[in-house]
Amino acid sequence: MLKEILKIIYSSGYFSNRDLAKQLNVTEEVIIDGINQLINMGYLKREAKKDMCPTSCTRCPYVQSCNKDIVETYQITEKGMSVI
Amino acid sequence: MGNRKIALVGNPNSGKTTLFNVLTGANQHVGNWPGVTVEKKEGKLRYQKNEYDVIDLPGIYSLGAFSEDEIVAMDYVLSDDADVIINVIDSSNIERNLYLTSQLLEMGKNLVIVLNMTDEAEKRNIKIDVFGLSKILGVPVISAVAHKGEGKNEIIKEVVNAILKKKTYDNPIKYNKNVLHHIEHIEEILKGKKIPYPIKWTSIKVVEGDSHVLKRLEESKIGKEAVEAIKDFHRFHSKDSFELEVVDSRYSFANSIAEATVSRPAKEVETITDKIDRIFINKYLGIPIFAIIMLVVFQVTFVIGEEILGGIAAFLIEGLGGLIEKLLMSVNSPEWLISFSINGIINGVGAVIEFVPLITVLYLMLGFLEDSGYMARAAFVWDNLMRKFGLQGRAFISMIIGFGCNVPGIMSARTMDNKKDRMITMFINPFMSCGAKIPIYTVFIAAFFPNHGALVLFSLYALGVIVALIMAKIFNNTLFKGESSYFIMELPPYRLPTIKNVLRNMWTNVSGFIVRAGTVIFAVVTVMWVLAVVPASAEPYSQDSLLGAIGSFLMPLFKPAGFGTWQESVALFAGIPAKEAVVGTLGMLYAGEYMEEGKALVDAIRENFTQLTSLSYMVMVLLYTPCAAVLGTIGKETKSIRWTVFIALYTFALGWAAAVTIYQVGSLLGFG
Ligand SMILES: Nc1nc2c(ncn2[C@@H]2O[C@H](COP(=O)(O)OP(=O)(O)O)[C@@H](O)[C@H]2O)c(=O)[nH]1
Ligand SMILES: [Mg+2]
Numbered sequence: 001m002l003k004e005i006l007k008i009i010y011s012s013g014y015f016s017n018r019d020l021a022k023q024l025n026v027t028e029e030v031i032i033d034g035i036n037q038l039i040n041m042g043y044l045k046r047e048a049k050k051d052m053c054p055t056s057c058t059r060c061p062y063v064q065s066c067n068k069d070i071v072e073t074y075q076i077t078e079k080g081m082s083v084i
Numbered sequence: 085m086g087n088r089k090i091a092l093v094g095n096p097n098s099g100k101t102t103l104f105n106v107l108t109g110a111n112q113h114v115g116n117w118p119g120v121t122v123e124k125k126e127g128k129l130r131y132q133k134n135e136y137d138v139i140d141l142p143g144i145y146s147l148g149a150f151s152e153d154e155i156v157a158m159d160y161v162l163s164d165d166a167d168v169i170i171n172v173i174d175s176s177n178i179e180r181n182l183y184l185t186s187q188l189l190e191m192g193k194n195l196v197i198v199l200n201m202t203d204e205a206e207k208r209n210i211k212i213d214v215f216g217l218s219k220i221l222g223v224p225v226i227s228a229v230a231h232k233g234e235g236k237n238e239i240i241k242e243v244v245n246a247i248l249k250k251k252t253y254d255n256p257i258k259y260n261k262n263v264l265h266h267i268e269h270i271e272e273i274l275k276g277k278k279i280p281y282p283i284k285w286t287s288i289k290v291v292e293g294d295s296h297v298l299k300r301l302e303e304s305k306i307g308k309e310a311v312e313a314i315k316d317f318h319r320f321h322s323k324d325s326f327e328l329e330v331v332d333s334r335y336s337f338a339n340s341i342a343e344a345t346v347s348r349p350a351k352e353v354e355t356i357t358d359k360i361d362r363i364f365i366n367k368y369l370g371i372p373i374f375a376i377i378m379l380v381v382f383q384v385t386f387v388i389g390e391e392i393l394g395g396i397a398a399f400l401i402e403g404l405g406g407l408i409e410k411l412l413m414s415v416n417s418p419e420w421l422i423s424f425s426i427n428g429i430i431n432g433v434g435a436v437i438e439f440v441p442l443i444t445v446l447y448l449m450l451g452f453l454e455d456s457g458y459m460a461r462a463a464f465v466w467d468n469l470m471r472k473f474g475l476q477g478r479a480f481i482s483m484i485i486g487f488g489c490n491v492p493g494i495m496s497a498r499t500m501d502n503k504k505d506r507m508i509t510m511f512i513n514p515f516m517s518c519g520a521k522i523p524i525y526t527v528f529i530a531a532f533f534p535n536h537g538a539l540v541l542f543s544l545y546a547l548g549v550i551v552a553l554i555m556a557k558i559f560n561n562t563l564f565k566g567e568s569s570y571f572i573m574e575l576p577p578y579r580l581p582t583i584k585n586v587l588r589n590m591w592t593n594v595s596g597f598i599v600r601a602g603t604v605i606f607a608v609v610t611v612m613w614v615l616a617v618v619p620a621s622a623e624p625y626s627q628d629s630l631l632g633a634i635g636s637f638l639m640p641l642f643k644p645a646g647f648g649t650w651q652e653s654v655a656l657f658a659g660i661p662a663k664e665a666v667v668g669t670l671g672m673l674y675a676g677e678y679m680e681e682g683k684a685l686v687d688a689i690r691e692n693f694t695q696l697t698s699l700s701y702m703v704m705v706l707l708y709t710p711c712a713a714v715l716g717t718i719g720k721e722t723k724s725i726r727w728t729v730f731i732a733l734y735t736f737a738l739g740w741a742a743a744v745t746i747y748q749v750g751s752l753l754g755f756g
Contacts, residue, residue, distance in 0.1 A: 001335040002328055009572050014365070014464045016575040018358075026339055027348075029180040033145055034335070040150045041327055047478070047499060047571075071460040072574040073478055083325050 043080035094172030096143030149296035175205035182338035370465030383538035393441030405430035432609035435671030451589030455581035474560030486516030512552035514710035520663035625676030646697035646747035700743040708739030
């Protein structure tokens with residue numbers, strides 16, 4: 001299953017737990033666990049959200065929009081690529 | 085002999101603690117597992133004159149080396165301290181729970197499965213073949229509703245029975261041949277050695293590369309030779325990803341069990357949102373759909389924010405101006421104070437404040453799109469396109485943020501590890517039309533394109549994006565060669581946006597806009613006003629003023645773009661400290677010039693521009709040198725004055741060239 005997850009998300013460039021669950025005929029929770037396992041084992045990397053605004057920015061009126069993230073991004077690691 | 089021991093293992097929230105309480109009653113105490121901060125709960129169960137120790141293990145999804153909880157649970161289960169393990173399963177989520185079950189079976193431990201939360205499962209119409217499950221696994225399986233005590237007696241009976249029988253199990257998981265071969269190889273190495281865990285299981289874990297097990301092996305006395313042999317094995321097979329194979333074998337097993345014994349109500353085969361989603365992220369339709377959505381957003385922004393609310397705001401500001409003027413006159417204020425208040429504040433800063441309703445409506449809608457999950461889709465379709473221009477998808481996030489303000493847009497490039505991606509993302513961000521430019525576009529639109537506002541605004545934003553993409557491609561082929569990172573985005577489920585999130589997003593942008601109007605814009609307009617009324621010998625607001633001199637000096641530069649008056653040139657100059665000041669300055673200067681006629685800014689603009697020059701002016705504003713705050717940010721982020729100067733100059737050149745082209749070509753075609 002994990003290998004398939006890697007292959008699917010690699011070829012489509014995106015993933016939704018819902019789609020993966022449907023394609024692999026498992027529940028979304030199983031997919032979520034699977035993704036976490038892939039991350040734990042170092043096949044997939046979740047992009048760390050760095051704290052973008054330094055403290056000197058707290059007076060900037062746009063400080064709140066600085067750290068917002070509208071989408072989670074992941075990277076398939078070298079190890080992950082070798083499986084694909 | 086001490087008491088027999090019963091341990092509870094299961095996913096978090098499967099009801100372990102509830103069952104633990106049911107079994108032990110008040111008879112329990114809480115401590116810690118040795119050496120770690122993980123809580124250890126122990127209690128006593130009395131049954132038929134016997135006493136049993138019950139241990140509640142931490143909740144986990146798998147047994148491995150990835151968290152303290154997992155290690156505590158794994159070590160405890162393997163220690164053989166417990167006579168029987170109760171695997172508590174949340175029936176409403178059984179598929180997920182079965183992975184842990186497969187690991188327990190892999191260990192061959194004496195097991196009793198409790199299907200807890202069967203009430204929940206029933207509610208959701210999930211049917212589990214309890215008998216079938218027990219038969220396939222060979223393990224006793226009991227249904228329960230722990231918080232109601234349902235199933236208690238049966239559980240106790242089966243558990244006691246299992247303790248008496250001392251059952252163990254053969255590992256039911258089927259590994260692929262290659263992996264199996266290596267497991268046997270490791271078993272060969274470990275044979276006869278004193279190891280802390282069962283040999284078969286240990287061999288699997290060694291092949292899997294479980295760091296905790298490997299560490300324990302090294303600590304135990306298996307001899308240097310064996311340790312080296314294992315290390316060699318891993319070194320030799322570092323590229324073989326056996327761990328993935330092993331984990332996948334467990335998933336195959338767990339999924340097949342679920343398939344055989346669990347049935348869920350047929351999901352609405354394909355919901356409407358699924359279908360819509362497929363279209364939204366379609367390779368060809370995704371971008372056009374995004375364009376249409378943005379066009380609608382702009383249209384609504386204009387109708388509600390400008391035509392309806394904008395008029396009210398303008399009316400209020402004008403009224404306020406009248407009041408202030410009367411008040412100042414009634415107390416015999418000096419002439420210059422009245423002039424400053426009316427021309428500088430009301431017509432200058434006020435011209436910017438007028439756009440608060442428009443900005444509010446725009447960011448309300450953008451926030452709605454963002455919170456609904458659509459923007460993640462937009463990021464994905466853009467990712468596909470942007471990759472062709474040598475940008476990576478996260479750049480789109482910076483661009484979206486840049487539509488609010490380029491400063492955080494540029495800051496957000498910090499999340500990128502790849503230097504090339506980061507630099508290009510920063511360098512093109514100024515082309516994302518920020519909120520501060522909206523007032524400029526809007527007054528020109530009101531003057532010359534009142535019926536096509538949304539389309540013109542949309543075209544300007546689109547032009548900004550197109551220029552950004554082209555520049556990205558150019559940078560990519562010249563200044564910053566190299567590979568981009570490849571990103572995968574998670575598309576979150578669609579959801580109804582929450583009012584709180586939408587309002588918060590709007591307020592961030594609107595309050596930023598207002599704060600800037602009251603501080604930076606106020607300061608810039610004040611400076612411009614002073615420059616416009618000195619020296620005393622010159623007619624205020626005229627070409628003879630200091631500001632007029634600056635404007636006249638700049639005028640030849642902008643002549644080829646069709647900007648014929650000194651006011652137009654000097655307003656662009658005022659836009660470098662802050663973009664809104666372009667409108668603020670024009671408002672102040674025209675108000676001063678047309679004081680007697682009492683002309684509105686829009687009328688004054690109509691008199692001084694043509695449709696064609698208004699277009700070239702807007703494009704100039706879109707592309708030319710970003711504001712001082714943005715340049716400062718670029719300086720800080722690149723730690724380079726040279727890059728900062730470069731950006732200030734190349735954007736200016738680009739904006740100028742575009743404005744000149746529009747004016748010259750337009751004139752040739754007879755639009756002048
Ligand atoms: N509907 C339902 N809820 C339960 C059942 N058993 C436990 N719960 C509830 O599930 C939640 C989590 O239970 P808890 O025992 O803390 O789970 P643990 O994390 O495994 O220890 C609590 O709110 C319990 O009241 C059950 O059989 N049915
Ligand atoms: Mg608990």
